[in-house]
Amino acid sequence: MDDEVRGYLAELVDRARGVLGDDLVGAYAAGSVGLDAYQPGRSDVDVALVVARTLTGPVKRALVDRLRHEALPCPARGLELVVYRRDVAAAGTSGPGFEVELNTGATMPFRVTYAPADRPVADGHFWYALDRSILHQSGRALVGPPAAEVFADLAPGDLRRLLAEALAWWLALPTPPGDGPAPGAEDAVLGACRSLVKVRDGRWLSKVDAGRRLRERGEHADLIGRSIAARHGGPPPSGPEARDFQRQVLAEVAAIH
Template sequence: MAGMDDEVRGYLAELVDRARGVLGDDLVGAYAAGSVGLDAYQPGRSDVDVALVVARPLGGPTKRTLVDRLRHEALPCPARGLELVVYRREVAGSGTADPGFEVELNTGAGMPFRATYAPSDRPTADGRFWYALDRSILHQSGLTLLGPPAAEVFGDLAPGDLRRLLAEALAWWLALPTPPGDGPAPGAEDAVLGACRSLVKAREGVWLSKADAGRRLLDRGEDADLIGRSIAARRGGPPPSGPEARAFQRRVLAEVAPTH
């Protein structure tokens, strides 16, 4: 995969081996999502996103053992961090809009540690839309590390659910605080390009990486200055301002949101 170096490949192989050691025959498959799945991994910036699929519900001791074996302190992540989610196969293939996970682990040198053992433990303020959107990306572009092809394991969302969750994600981003003033706002480039990805998905039904979605809109002459600066910011240029990013997100939300 472009941009994914040997260190990340080795890390993913070891992660799968450790997961198999904990889960045994209950492990149906392992899949790389996010930037790795979308062929857009950027060393020094991207996370490693992994979904594990299991045959049946996991007990509490198994969940905690899996977290202990895969957390950064036990298996150092070469990226900013690991975002790992475990699903039962019936949930992965259902196309549900619900979170539906067995366990979630965020761990790494560049992110706060979090282990969540049931969807009900996930704070509503942190967003519950991530999981179904990630499974939709996995359905299209998941990189199979173990098991059947991702497209056979992960179901896609119904169009209405997709638009609702895209709108929820945009509203969540808009609710985050932004630095005061009209100067460059670190992270605003990701807000703009994330909105580009949502817009391309809503219009064309295809998931692209954030930067590729921005380029798709640039090719059509849409918000060329703002999107161009946002893409350049991922290579070290100054990001756009918070007000610019929020205005763009609002325009995208108005187009993406379900009409009824």
């Protein structure tokens, strides 16, 4: 995490505290920052706020107004912010369970969702519980108690089911025709690597580190190597290659009991 992101997160916490006051239990860096894999120019900044009680509509809107990119410019591709009540974070449930979700940034489509029921099913409801599992393991506390004390992990069966849903969601996305390089296919491959390492080894790694672990074991070394190189400017793999790998991972994840 570079100094610009560190300063941004400090200001974000100050602004969140200004809106939420004593209801702010903690703020946690998730995603690539939490997993120590932040890549300038490519990564998002993922933040989870934990609050003591249900937020009112005016408080939710005030928080969005204070944290959206136009009010607090994000130095990364964008900010992905999710707010949870403490009891939801501690429950280890598989539902979305958020109070408010905000996506905002210079190159990120703006989206705000004020209740899980407003989140389109087609956009996936599995993200949130998986993110909370990552936070349980690797969340970086910006303020408040350690993340492992605030976020409960998923039960193994829920974890496998949600990972299978995520892989199926990726497989349903349209891909460019033909067998040429497909932008974004590298993330599809490396995201599948992360899912596979989690169910096999019981630990969340960054996408690239998960790919490296599988490659070191001699699994799909060429495809994974090209996918890692694509994150630094190399050509991505083709859509058919990525989908074939995802299908293999989905089959293994779904078969594990």
